[in-house]
Amino acid sequence: MPKSGARLKDVAELTGFSVNTVSLALRDSPRIPDETRDRIKSAAEQLNYLPNQVAKSLVSRETRAIGLILTDMQNPILTNVAQSVERKLAARGYTTLFATSNNNQEEEVRMIDTFRARRADGMLIFPFRHGDLDHIRRLRNHNYPVVLLVGEQGAGIDAVSMDERAGASKATGHLLATGHRRIALIDGGSSLGNPEKMDGYRAAHRAAGVAVCDELLINPTGHSVETGYWAMDLLVKSGHDFTAVFATNDSLALGIIRYCKKHAIRVPEDLSVVGFDNTEFGAFAETALTTVSYDVERITSLAVDRVLDLIAHKTGLPDPRIIQLEPDLLVRESSARAASAKELP
């Protein structure tokens, strides 16, 4: 048997029919009588025949494969996205081509080219830099179906995501409303050109008429639990006062809480901590995390629907549509009214 298994030709030779008849029979063409079809099908089964998707793609000019590019998988929310997307695509008969850009723009570009060379029918991309999307826009301009997993208004590219600004604003607003005035921000995004959450943080301050203290803006070296821990170390050692921390994802927040535990800072009595993404690890942490929550399943559903919809448009892509879901704040145990705060009048 040839290495990659039986071909139509092998089934044809076994049954005495032509390759074409076999192909039609296996695809249940009405032009093939039942008896012939059954004979061919049983021969195919006997040879363990599986249609060669590569050859099929060459002639049909579609691969039924979608490229999924994420930055990395440190953040559980991205793994949820990955699994959810994969399941939904599989249910629709699509295979997921998976890649991580490893938080590296060149790598992102390379992966896009790889998927393009493989003629993926479309791509779902979580871009590394939300503001630097030229390479993706170029794709779209060549009529390639792409959907971003972060909502960049006015980028001219389809996108489905939650509204990061609104989420960050809600989180910060909650802290402000509970009397906090010096709120640290631990945000790995803004230095990479993803300013949405910091924008929300600033907007909430503006709305409350509270000035942002620049010395409380901390740049972690990543977005894992450990980097959260060390970012907190940096913050504490800077010697500035603060009564709350907003971390831009749950992992960072959990690292912060671990730091507090080790250094006898009580959460939430001495310090309020708010995360982002509503991961399971935050929800079931010893000190359950106050966080920003959104419906991942709905986002991936909409994104998958959209990319398949774009693919279905044979004659040029429709105008891009940006969908931003409104996130919710979930107040749990890691945040409380500021100790020093007087009751509001």
Next chain:
Amino acid sequence: MPKSGARLKDVAELTGFSVNTVSLALRDSPRIPDETRDRIKSAAEQLNYLPNQVAKSLVSRETRAIGLILTDMQNPILTNVAQSVERKLAARGYTTLFATSNNNQEEEVRMIDTFRARRADGMLIFPFRHGDLDHIRRLRNHNYPVVLLVGEQGAGIDAVSMDERAGASKATGHLLATGHRRIALIDGGSSLGNPEKMDGYRAAHRAAGVAVCDELLINPTGHSVETGYWAMDLLVKSGHDFTAVFATNDSLALGIIRYCKKHAIRVPEDLSVVGFDNTEFGAFAETALTTVSYDVERITSLAVDRVLDLIAHKTGLPDPRIIQLEPDLLVRESSARAASAKELP
């Protein structure tokens, strides 16, 4: 421009050379003089030409794609595996075809067939039931390169993994050595036909001459943090005494600790908890988790090497090789000497 971009033919027409010459030039054949090559390459660039990997695969009979099948992505350790495998494959010029079986045997079989139809050059599989591997063995018998990510001795299939029995045995042994005699086991695997960890748990008891209490064997409904929480609820409400819990992954263990926190059970003073996998969330939990650790990068390295090695064997697969890495116990804050235990003599 045709939907899927320029072809060799387009470059040929633009430059006046034949398709063949263009193909050779783009692949830097020594038969093409420099000037010709440069002219062709710049024309290709101008047309934004990217070789069609589908057509290439059809003639070369290799796709340079590897299928990766995981059970799900709830467990962070599997997401680490996924990312690590993807990075290593990408570095070697391979694309990752990704699928989750969603803890469902039929789905696993279906995904294997999908990848086979797509002519993935090989597969890396984290099987759902470690004991039910006929479908995978059949693959291998058809000379299909497969490497399992769990080590099943004598299955006749290549595998790279850590030694789950040894890990579970070390974890349980640690608890026994620190005076615990009634150690609950929260294990989602054994009921699914993955008995390795329970075997290790029993072996450690045997070695210590301590009887296993069957009423302390709990079956969570999954392996997430939340299911750990509810498994603990079940265990506590069963009314049996125990001074330690061994959970078969960190997520379950974290759920248990959350339960303890909510119900005023002190960890480790009242109860020792041991996890498995050494995830970041356990390492940086408020109560840092005692757990079983192993080198994921090394496992994925060996697995990727092995599958590429199998692919390189054109003339039939070599005998299967099973590699099992020895895991280490990491004692941290969630476990301590049993309160009731007398000092050992």
Next chain:
DNA sequence: CCGGGTTGTATTAACGTTCGCCCTGAGACA
């Protein structure tokens, strides 16, 4: 008994590459 449909099957040409082989022209050499 012939034209026209219907039924079942075969033939041919794609899809975009790569590979093996052949062709042409120019220079070297006897």
Next chain:
DNA sequence: TGTCTCAGGGCGAACGTTAATACAACCCGG
């Protein structure tokens, strides 16, 4: 001048499939 070599390049087939078309046999009505 005739032959050989070699550089530069083209032609045709193949990979496994599908789609369009062709063909052969049969049936039916007139």
